[in-house]
Amino acid sequence: MSTVTAPAMASSADPNEGFGSKGYRAFVLGSLLLVYIFNFIDRAILAILNDPIKHSLGLEDWHMGMIGGTAFALFYITLGIPIAHISETRSRKWIIIAAMTVWSLMTVLCGFATSFFMLFLLRVGVGIGEAGCTPPAQSLIADYFKPSSRATAVSIYALGVPLGAMFAGLAGGPINDHFTGANVYDALNSWGMTWAANLIDWQSVEGWRIAFAAVGLPGLLFAVIVILTMKEPPRGYTDPVGARAKAEQAKAKLSEVLKILKGKPAYIHVVLGAAIASFVGYGIGHFVTAFLRRTHNLSLTEAAIYYSLVMGIFAAIGVFSSGYISDKISKRHPNALSWLPAVGMSVSVPLYVIGFLLPELWIALIPLCAAALLHYFYLGPMYAVFGGVVDSRMRATSVAVALFVVNLFGLAFGPPASGILSSMLKGLMLSTSDLNLSIETCTAAVNLSDAQLAMCQTTEAKGLQYAIVLFALLYLWASIHYLLAGRTLQRDMLSMGGQKDEEETATA
Template sequence: MTDAPTARPGHETGFRTPMYRAYVLSSLLVVYIFNFIDRSIFAILTEPIKTSLRLEDWHMGLLGGLAFAMFYTTLGIPIARVAERKSRMLIILASLTMWSLMTVLCGFATSFLTLFIFRLLVGVGEAGCTPPAQSVIADYFKPTSRATAASIYALGVPLGGMLAGLSAGPINDYITGHNVHALFGNWGWTWAQNLIAWENVEGWRIAFVAVGLPGVIFAIIIGLTVKEPPRGYSDPPNANSKKAPDGFIVALKGLMRKPTYVHVVTGAAIASFAGYGIAAFSTSFLLRTHHLTLTEAALIFSLVLGLMAAIGVFLSGFLADKLSKRYPTALSWMPALGMGLSVPLYWMGYLSPTVAMMIPPLMLAAMLHYFYLGPMYAVSAGVVDSRTRATAVAITLFAVNLIGIGLGPTLAGVLSSVLKSMMLSNADLGLSIEACKIVSDLSVEQAAACTSANARGLQWTIVIFASLYGWAAIHYLLAGKTLHRDMLSKTA
């Protein structure tokens, strides 16, 4: 007579069945996709918003950066502290609902101030997404699968940006070319005519409404189907010994004593600063430098480059899980290699004279530089036990997003305006940024100088920002020196 087989511990199996884990991860990925659609759409619509509300690059930098990041970064940590004790899924659902509704309201903004307030509130909602989501993922998946799971979740970054472009650009261009009342009338939607107060509503406004509403619907779906996992279920026994979460100061001090964590967060913050600064003006770059339509620009940066970025994000975690068995520091050197190689490729792409020459190096660069994202989440969740995991991820996001979202677009906009002003001065035509706004008062030569400075100022801003990926790569390399020592969850 043989004994009945005993259940394997959670750190060898993960929580629930493989199929249900896949469903949970897919659902959280969709939430993160909505997260990035609603934050990325602003960058896609920069030019029409700027024209409609009569703003400058520095205004758009503030709206795309500081307005969103102000509460997004500061509220992430207190929300994460709540998530250490309360239902993480409930926090995710409430956050998804709020940021989706605030995105809709962005379409009703009538000034810089009202748009600033709505963007700020989008950030309030999105602050409750990733820290509890990463904590949930870590409890569903065993340690040897977490880098892959984290990288799949991180696909929300490129996929969300891609879908923002695929929707926002075409919606803006299509609506702008049609009378909305006539359009809805042709479809027989008389109720829609009554809802829309504008006779010729602008396309960017409809785009905000169109991408915001689906998030509310999806919040209901996952609220009914995704369950809260037991905390620490999938951790090894020696990694889950604490009965209560550390206080915030204790948790922060513990993280600061981990060089791996410090270097990874520093590198990720620099990469985020460069990435958000470039993304905020990517479509503007194509419109100004290569004279494409908004739809064409959005399709290139969202579909072509977004797909390559998604491949890079997934490979970063998948390869790290596979290679870590043979190369324990793969979570360190893989991102460093990817970001280091991306720098010359970005230079080639953004300085290319034609779109055809630009796309190939940018595709490869987009895939390589995103190698940092999956390892960032894997390290943040792996250097602490289950009771402090959401807090560790929140602290990571605080640093990364405060520098990345808060300063990246803002300083990119400022630098673009500064370089534009310098180029106008060098043209020796008595021009300034303000003078360039009144096209009717300009000669042909002056108008051409204004157009050139507007394009070249932004082009060199992007090249300068892309160079920062090399700095970020150095920090990921340094993290490898203490990676194996600092990770609590190393093997199954």
């Protein structure tokens, strides 16, 4: 695949404003946001359907943590860097389209899983597809938007995280509860599609299986729209003149990129801070609907709606606000990309602890919503720094290297760690009771008295609740790294004068 540069549009555009017209830039950013929303819906849907899958396949929390974290991250983190390196010279648009097709198809197939191993492998497939999304998308955004508006642009793109989680909740919960195989069978017969009604044994198809197909299929359709409407901009179109000249040279070697990034302390600290925040976020997020069901006795639909309220609306406000505010105050406060996320995550910690421990859900939602808004202040500035410390030859690779570390700790280790901690705390509480119980006896639930069943349910809820609270405390650690990034942020960012330093590092 060769890179498409759309010369006609390039000649009529102003590099100081961005590639294409203002309306077309907004359209492309909106399209990339939708791509990322589909990306995160397919990633987050497993967390929404956690308990139905767990009971259907006879699994434990640690199994679900492995499927939601390790399986997805296995190739997602390892393929990100080579795919990004390819996108430095090949069409970023077509890489995104191919990736979207793969992850959407694998999500649909997850609905056909009949065992832990099969679902594990299919989630590996989802991760392989999603590895080709964000690095080329961030590179495209940097060429479409000038440096002074990039933090806002990447924050809008990053809205895909909370909005994707929100739509996953709004779709997954209700579909699981109300669209069973029997419903589909009746509907197909009523439409006269008896051939489809008799195609498989719909009566035995569970709602969570239908949910996977329902969220995966739209991504396949949207990939066609991207093919027809999105243009590939010239590389380095909005970079400073010196960086733009470099973009026309040969592709930078991975070793050259890593050498430059190694000399950017701000980049390193933001990567570490984001990795810790991702570890906490994925660890908690994978079990939030399960927490709401176990602790507050909600149905899956109710839990998914509450989860969507917190993750979708308030987290989205936090993601957009961080980038928008950073752009607006950057002239007076050039280190805003550093201290704004640090303040947000620090303040979110006590709010999360209070919210997850309060027994009354309606009261708990107040600190939980405020905490979600504040802790997501890290996401927009994170992408702005990842893409802002290097020129366009290295931007996708810079993002991919950062996401390798972030997702290694976040996706690969976050959900398994919180699941293991939940199971450990549950086992500890069971071992200290006088009812002769263990995790194995509670899972089997055979010949248990009412008191024993009640204890199993209580420890399952409390173990997860305390695990989530302990995880939330780690946001303080993440905030420290964002503060430390501020010490060299102005020197390291290209748009703040870091071009000279980069040239010296590359030639050292």
